[in-house]
Amino acid sequence: MASPWTASARTATPPAGRAATGWYPVARSAQVGTTPLPVGAGGQAYVVLRLRPGAEVTALSARCPHRLVPLAHATVVDGRVQCPYHGWQFDAEGRCVDIPSLGPAGTPPPRADLTGPWAVEERDGWVWLAPERTPAVRPPRSGDAVPTPEPVPALPTPAGPVLGNLDPSLAHAWHPVALAGELHEGGWVQARLLGRTWTVHRHDGALDADPPAWGVVERHGLVWIAPAEPRDSPLAVPESTDPRAVHAWLPPARSPAPAGPLADLFLDAAHVPVVHPGADATHEPVAEVTPEAGGSTSVRVERSAGGGLRRTTAVHRAPFQLRVRTDELGTGAARTTLHLLQPEDEDSTRVYSCLFLTPPDGTALTPDDVAAAVAEADAVLAADLELAAGLGSTGLPLLPRDELHVPADSPGVALRRTLADFAAAGPLRRTA
Ligand code: FES
Ligand SMILES: [Fe+2]
Structure with a gap:
C-alpha cells in the first residue's frame, strides 16, 4: 500500500x-x-x-x-x-x-x-x-515507511555581480607571482595567475614572461606581472625606506578563497575579537574611511592593554594590495603588515605577507623579537585562512544589498566600491 x-x-x-x-x-x-x-x-x-x-x-x-x-x-x-x-x-x-x-x-x-x-x-x-504555511498543521505519521530527506541544496548565491579570481578586469592590474628570492639569476619560476600558467625568467637582471605580458617587474621584494595594460595605482610602502624598520616575510600561504573576500578579511577589524581572541586592545571596530584614487585609507584609534593609544591605518589599492600599519602613539613603535594577493585560479589565491617592525624610540629589535613577531603574525594568518576556507565564497559580492553592512564595515564597503569601479571600467585595449 x-x-x-x-x-x-x-x-x-x-x-x-x-x-x-x-x-x-x-x-x-x-x-x-x-x-x-x-x-x-x-x-x-x-x-x-x-x-x-x-x-x-x-x-x-x-x-x-x-x-x-x-x-x-x-x-x-x-x-x-x-x-x-x-x-x-x-x-x-x-x-x-x-x-x-x-x-x-x-x-x-x-x-x-x-x-x-x-x-x-x-x-x-x-x-x-x-518551508511555507501549509494546510496540514503537523507532519504526517510515517507508519512503517522510512522518510527520505532530499539532498542538501546549494546555498543561495548573491543576486548581483560577484568579483571572482578569473574576472576579465583583473588582467589590467599588476599581480604578485613570486617572492623575488624564488627567482634566481639565470633561472625561472612558473606561476598560476588568472587561470593561466606563466613562466618568468631572469636573465642578466632583466625579467620576461611567457606567455608575453604587458609588463614584468620586481617591486616590494616580489615579482609582479601585468597581463595587460594596468590601470591600478601602486601601493606606497614608506616603511621600505625607513632605516628604523626591520622587515621579514612570512612564508607565502595559499587559500581556496578568492582574493576579494580575503582582502576584505585582512581589512576587517570587527572579526578580530572573535577569530583572534586575546588581542590586547579595547577593540574599536569603526574606522574613518577616505576614498582615494584606486582605493581607500581607513584609520581607527583604540586603547591598548597598556593604556596607550594605538592608531591603525589600513590602505587598500585595487585590486588586492593592502598595507595595515599600527602605531603605538607616543612610543615611536609601529608594526606594518603588507598583504599582497595573487589570484591564481577560481579557487586558489596565493597570499604574500611582509612584516615591518619599528621598535620603541631608543630601543632596538633583537632577532628573537623579530622571530616572535613573525610567529605571531603567522598564527594570525593561519586563523584567518582557516576561516576563509569555510566562507564558501566564489568571490566578493559587489551589489551592496546582497550583504548587510553595519558601521564597522565601512572599509569593506569602500573596498567593494573600488573593486566594482575597477571591474566596471571594462578591458582596455591590449598594447603588448
Ligand atoms: S557575523 Fe559577519 S558574516 Fe556572520
Ligand atoms: Fe584576522
Whole structure:
C-alpha cells in the first residue's frame, strides 16, 4: 500500500520563486545536536540544530546575512547561534540579538534576522520542516515507511555581480607571482595567475614572461606581472625606506578563497575579537574611511592593554594590495603588515605577507623579537585562512544589498566600491 504521507505531505520542488508547501523530512532526530546540520526542504537550504542539549529543534536559513557565511560553521554560545566570522548571534526564532561591533547599546537592524521555515516539528524520530504555511498543521505519521530527506541544496548565491579570481578586469592590474628570492639569476619560476600558467625568467637582471605580458617587474621584494595594460595605482610602502624598520616575510600561504573576500578579511577589524581572541586592545571596530584614487585609507584609534593609544591605518589599492600599519602613539613603535594577493585560479589565491617592525624610540629589535613577531603574525594568518576556507565564497559580492553592512564595515564597503569601479571600467585595449 502506498504510504499516505509520501504523496500528500511532500510535493515536488516548486519552480523557482514559488513557495514550497507541505512537510519535508530533513534528518533523524538523533542526528540533530548542538552543531548545525545543513539540510534541504522544498529546495531551500537550512541548518537545523538544538540550542541546548536535548532542546527542541531550531531551523534557520543557511547563510549569515552579513557576509553570507554558511551557518554550518556556526557554534552555539549561551543558547544562541553564533556566526564564526564577526560573532553575530541569533535566537531560536532567527532574530539577530547581538552584533558585537555595534557595542553593548547597539540594536541589530531587522534585516539582520535570519529567515526560518514556517514550522519545524519532530515526529516519530524524524525532524520535519514546512518551508511555507501549509494546510496540514503537523507532519504526517510515517507508519512503517522510512522518510527520505532530499539532498542538501546549494546555498543561495548573491543576486548581483560577484568579483571572482578569473574576472576579465583583473588582467589590467599588476599581480604578485613570486617572492623575488624564488627567482634566481639565470633561472625561472612558473606561476598560476588568472587561470593561466606563466613562466618568468631572469636573465642578466632583466625579467620576461611567457606567455608575453604587458609588463614584468620586481617591486616590494616580489615579482609582479601585468597581463595587460594596468590601470591600478601602486601601493606606497614608506616603511621600505625607513632605516628604523626591520622587515621579514612570512612564508607565502595559499587559500581556496578568492582574493576579494580575503582582502576584505585582512581589512576587517570587527572579526578580530572573535577569530583572534586575546588581542590586547579595547577593540574599536569603526574606522574613518577616505576614498582615494584606486582605493581607500581607513584609520581607527583604540586603547591598548597598556593604556596607550594605538592608531591603525589600513590602505587598500585595487585590486588586492593592502598595507595595515599600527602605531603605538607616543612610543615611536609601529608594526606594518603588507598583504599582497595573487589570484591564481577560481579557487586558489596565493597570499604574500611582509612584516615591518619599528621598535620603541631608543630601543632596538633583537632577532628573537623579530622571530616572535613573525610567529605571531603567522598564527594570525593561519586563523584567518582557516576561516576563509569555510566562507564558501566564489568571490566578493559587489551589489551592496546582497550583504548587510553595519558601521564597522565601512572599509569593506569602500573596498567593494573600488573593486566594482575597477571591474566596471571594462578591458582596455591590449598594447603588448
Ligand atoms: S557575523 Fe556572520 S558574516 Fe559577519
Ligand atoms: Fe584576522
